[in-house]
Amino acid sequence: MNLGELSTIVVWGATTAYAIAFGAFAADLARRAEVASTKRVRHTTPVLAGALVSGGEASADVAEADADLDGLENDAADGPADPEAADDAPDGPDVADELPEYRPGKALGIAMSLTTLGLGLQLAGIVLRGLAAERIPWANLYEFLVVGTFVAVLTFRILCLRRDVRFLGAGVLGFSVVALGLGLTAFYMPAQGVEPALQSYWLVIHVTIAVIATGVFTVAVSASVLQLLKDAWEQGSPRLAHPRFRLLGQLPSVRSLEALAFRLNAVGFVLWTFTVMAGAVWAEHAWSRFWGWDPKEVWSFIVWVVYAAYLHARTTRGWSARAVAWFSIAGFAVLIFNLTGVNMLLGGKHTYSGISRSQG
Amino acid sequence: MATTTSPPASPPTLPRLGLRGAIRWVWRQLTSMRVALMLLMLLAVVAVPGSILPQRPQDAAAVARYLADNPDWGPLLDRLGFFDVYGSVWFSAVYLLLFVSLVGCILPRIGAHARAWRARPPRAPRRFDRFEVHETLSTEAGTDEVLAAAHRALRGGRRFRVEPGEEPGGARTLSAERGYFRETGNIVFHLALVGLLISVATGQLLHYRGQVLVVEGRGFANTPSAYDTFDAGSGVDTASLVPFTVELNSFTASFDSAGRPTFFEAAVSVTEPDQATRDTTIRVNRPLDAGGAKIYLAGNGYAPQLTVRDSDGNVAFEGPVPFLPQDASYRSRGVVKVPDVTSGDQIGLVGYLLPTAVITEDSAYSAYPQPGNPVLVLQVWRGDLGLDSGVPQNVYQLDTAGMAQVSDADGTPVTVVVPLGEEVELPGGLGTLSFDGLPRYVALDMRYDPSLGWVLAFALTALVGLAVSLFTPRRRVWLRVASDGERRTVEAAALARADDGGLAGEVERVLDAVRELGPWSQPDPDAAPTAAHDSEDVDEPR
Numbered sequence: 032m033n034l035g036e037l038s039t040i041v042v043w044g045a046t047t048a049y050a051i052a053f054g055a056f057a058a059d060l061a062r063r064a065e066v067a068s069t070k071r072v073r074h075t076t077p078v079l080a081g082a083l084v085s086g087g088e089a090s091a092d093v094a095e096a097d098a099d100l101d102g103l104e105n106d107a108a109d110g111p112a113d114p115e116a117a118d119d120a121p122d123g124p125d126v127a128d129e130l131p132e133y134r135p136g137k138a139l140g141i142a143m144s145l146t147t148l149g150l151g152l153q154l155a156g157i158v159l160r161g162l163a164a165e166r167i168p169w170a171n172l173y174e175f176l177v178v179g180t181f182v183a184v185l186t187f188r189i190l191c192l193r194r195d196v197r198f199l200g201a202g203v204l205g206f207s208v209v210a211l212g213l214g215l216t217a218f219y220m221p222a223q224g225v226e227p228a229l230q231s232y233w234l235v236i237h238v239t240i241a242v243i244a245t246g247v248f249t250v251a252v253s254a255s256v257l258q259l260l261k262d263a264w265e266q267g268s269p270r271l272a273h274p275r276f277r278l279l280g281q282l283p284s285v286r287s288l289e290a291l292a293f294r295l296n297a298v299g300f301v302l303w304t305f306t307v308m309a310g311a312v313w314a315e316h317a318w319s320r321f322w323g324w325d326p327k328e329v330w331s332f333i334v335w336v337v338y339a340a341y342l343h344a345r346t347t348r349g350w351s352a353r354a355v356a357w358f359s360i361a362g363f364a365v366l367i368f369n370l371t372g373v374n375m376l377l378g379g380k381h382t383y384s385g386i387s388r389s390q391g
Numbered sequence: 392m393a394t395t396t397s398p399p400a401s402p403p404t405l406p407r408l409g410l411r412g413a414i415r416w417v418w419r420q421l422t423s424m425r426v427a428l429m430l431l432m433l434l435a436v437v438a439v440p441g442s443i444l445p446q447r448p449q450d451a452a453a454v455a456r457y458l459a460d461n462p463d464w465g466p467l468l469d470r471l472g473f474f475d476v477y478g479s480v481w482f483s484a485v486y487l488l489l490f491v492s493l494v495g496c497i498l499p500r501i502g503a504h505a506r507a508w509r510a511r512p513p514r515a516p517r518r519f520d521r522f523e524v525h526e527t528l529s530t531e532a533g534t535d536e537v538l539a540a541a542h543r544a545l546r547g548g549r550r551f552r553v554e555p556g557e558e559p560g561g562a563r564t565l566s567a568e569r570g571y572f573r574e575t576g577n578i579v580f581h582l583a584l585v586g587l588l589i590s591v592a593t594g595q596l597l598h599y600r601g602q603v604l605v606v607e608g609r610g611f612a613n614t615p616s617a618y619d620t621f622d623a624g625s626g627v628d629t630a631s632l633v634p635f636t637v638e639l640n641s642f643t644a645s646f647d648s649a650g651r652p653t654f655f656e657a658a659v660s661v662t663e664p665d666q667a668t669r670d671t672t673i674r675v676n677r678p679l680d681a682g683g684a685k686i687y688l689a690g691n692g693y694a695p696q697l698t699v700r701d702s703d704g705n706v707a708f709e710g711p712v713p714f715l716p717q718d719a720s721y722r723s724r725g726v727v728k729v730p731d732v733t734s735g736d737q738i739g740l741v742g743y744l745l746p747t748a749v750i751t752e753d754s755a756y757s758a759y760p761q762p763g764n765p766v767l768v769l770q771v772w773r774g775d776l777g778l779d780s781g782v783p784q785n786v787y788q789l790d791t792a793g794m795a796q797v798s799d800a801d802g803t804p805v806t807v808v809v810p811l812g813e814e815v816e817l818p819g820g821l822g823t824l825s826f827d828g829l830p831r832y833v834a835l836d837m838r839y840d841p842s843l844g845w846v847l848a849f850a851l852t853a854l855v856g857l858a859v860s861l862f863t864p865r866r867r868v869w870l871r872v873a874s875d876g877e878r879r880t881v882e883a884a885a886l887a888r889a890d891d892g893g894l895a896g897e898v899e900r901v902l903d904a905v906r907e908l909g910p911w912s913q914p915d916p917d918a919a920p921t922a923a924h925d926s927e928d929v930d931e932p933r
Binding site for chain 1: 424425427428431432434435438439441442443446448449476477591600647651652653654655674675676677678685687689836838843846847850851853854857858861862890892
């Protein structure tokens with residue numbers, strides 16, 4: 032067995048660990064739902080409840096101090112100008128008081144341990160792959176998926192150290208298992224060197240940042256999806272009437288989820304901006320022009336524009352937090368298409384994935 | 392904008408906008424965030440077709456193929472600019488409107504930001520307990536001591552701008568604000584985007600580029616006529632290009648065992664005006680700098696060295712002929728045109744070079760890109776090459792209008808197979824062809840664009856501005872100290888954007904500085920809940 036094969040086996044191991052971790056995270060979510068349904072009656076107007084406590088005559092003074100901050104930021108303060116959010120109701124404390132104490136069970140511990148184990152295995156797989164190919168191990172789509180999911184899970188794991196976002200585990204791990212599974216089966220390429228066009232330190236810079244940005248966006252979109260679900264649940268959506276969705280009550284407030292998604296998307300956006308710029312510098316070196324509207328460049332540009340629209344929508348009055356979350360999801364959808372669909376359907380100069388239509 | 396909200400029942404009372412009013416209305420709309428957002432989304436949408444349809448600037452041949460395959464709606468798309476999306480009127484309109492909107496939005500903000508920069512932090516609000524983050528404590532330390540400690544904590548490290556104040560009731564306050572750079576970064580980012588657009592446009596005006604194919608042992612000079620293709624922006628005086636010359640000494644290509652390329656390097660000699668000739672190399676990711684221009688290695692192939700003697704035995708053609716690679720194993724297609732025969736028909740040869748030829752009964756192919764067993768497989772045409780008609784010809788295509796293919800007795804076209812170093816008789820008594828050598832050639836892209844430095848500078852400025860505007864926390868902190876005999880009641884409150892997770896910590900840091908001054912106590916939590924702790928629950932759910 033050579034290093035490349037060993038790497039593949041280790042990545043399979045990581046995928047298995049993640050799959051079990053995903054199951055454990057899901058079990059934990061189910062348990063949260065159970066706790067929520069037995070100990071607590073679903074309150075119908077959580078947002079209003081918060082608003083009543085701190086709204087009313089009080090908001091005048093806050094608004095006065097806030098108005099100026101708003102003005103300075105020129106429409107850029109305080110996030111989405113949602114009617115609910117505009118009340119600035121600190122629904123956190125009030126809702127939190129109603130929530131029953133949730134003590135994480137064994138499932139969550141198992142899930143976190145397996146996540147850490149999977150990260151270790153995946154790191155080993157990436158290093159072995161690099162040794163086998165004698166280059167940076169993220170030059171084709173299979174390797175991009177392996178490293179991208181590694182960054183996504185690592186981002187999640189690091190977030191867990193700073194705050195309890197373990198409820199995101201099922202989303203991030205589920206996505207990673209699917210991406211790794213596709214990588215190992217549909218997009219797999221044996222380890223080998225790269226052609227002259229890729230022999231550049233810009234491969235390290237450009238693709239590394241692209242992978243990290245993708246990982247960060249992945250966690251952000253998980254938060255956006257949960258935000259939409261929880262929002263719909265709080266509004267009493269009939270589709271989320273099943274008791275199992277009571278676990279949404281265990282999640283942080285819609286506002287907190289929105290804020291988390293924003294912070295991650297902001298980081299992702301800066302990284303993506305850098306990815307596009309580094310790509311342009313590399314294209315200037317390799318292809319004699321910094322921008323040539325190659326399909327990959329077009330779609331990277333579209334990704335950038337959609338996330339720029341997300342940031343603007345967030346600061347535009349009249350856009351609800353819900354609408355803004357859809358921008359986050361749209362941006363991620365375009366990002367994933369740029370990663371896969373562009374190579375499979377549109378071709379162009381970025382045909383290093385090993386799955387381009389022009390090969391063979 | 393009032394016109395849009397007026398009841399439709401009273402049109403006579405509508406104020407007339409007039410031309411100036413209408414322009415102002417359009418300007419207001421254009422510079423509103425809502426329209427900017429719409430334009431952004433529109434930009435994303437209009438960029439899509441350029442990635443799906445072939446584009447003329449990138450691949451004119453693909454566009455021609457597409458038009459031939461879709462004769463019904465291809466021409467319509469062509470008229471609408473779909474084969475040059477990024478140069479089309481509608482794409483340009485969207486991004487230009489977006490930039491107008493951006494400028495209109497940013498310019499007033501520069502003034503507002505300049506005023507805010509000079510302004511002092513706003514006075515302390517009357518009641519602190521309405522803020523999500525607020526805290527109260529009671530201490531034995533003196534008022535001045537407390538204010539000084541809080542002032543130090545706010546100024547030190549975090550660079551809050553602090554403004555002391557005194558209220559009618561006798562309470563002393565501190566108003567503090569930080570994060571002014573957030574808006575600075577935002578403005579810098581947007582202005583840098585404008586700079587980026589302008590420098591790219593300037594580059595379009597002042598750039599020139601040329602493509603040239605150079606065989607080993609030969610070279611070219613930097614004049615428009617020396618290039619196979621040359622185009623320049625309208626601001627370029629093509630007579631005044633820096634007259635450097637480049638000669639290709641040799642070209643090295645390596646491939647792995649599966650035939651995948653691993654390394655390309657062109658060894659060249661460059662002579663710039665008033666400088667000694669220097670030897671250097673060009674690689675795929677390492678262009679050559681010469682005369683302010685950059686020369687890129689864009690492609691490579693083989694140029695078989697051929698000699699054609701006509702039926703009279705005179706040398707009618709001698710030289711290398713570039714063959715264009717068709718696949719990864721360098722099966723290359725080429726055309727040899729021999730107009731200068733002393734008598735009889737002109738000769739045209741069309742066919743393939745197989746670097747490592749494998750020839751069987753029914754097929755001939757190349758097994759490897761390196762020249763292991765180079766063989767030319769050619770078909771022969773005779774007649775009039777059509778070179779004297781004055782119409783420019785593609786050197787890689789044979790115009791067979793005035794020619795006939797040479798066939799043998801039973802009518803099948805003759806195929807001439809020539810291994811390297813051999814000479815063969817051409818059919819039909821046309822003469823002989825000898826395959827004397829196999830030099831390589833390189834395809835070079837020369838590009839001169841004086842705006843590149845500016846493009847890079849503005850891009851980096853935009854990146855820095857963006858990071859500053861997204862990651863600088865904008866916070867306000869207020870402190871009120873009221874004296875109550877022996878003890879001082881210290882209240883603190885803070886305000887920030889909704890997504891600022893570090894706000895509670897900021898207040899804690901200031902109050903910790905106060906706590907260090909001496910004995911202190913927290914008021915009865917039932918009377919005044921310490922919201923700072925509760926608010927942490929928002930961000931850190933258990």
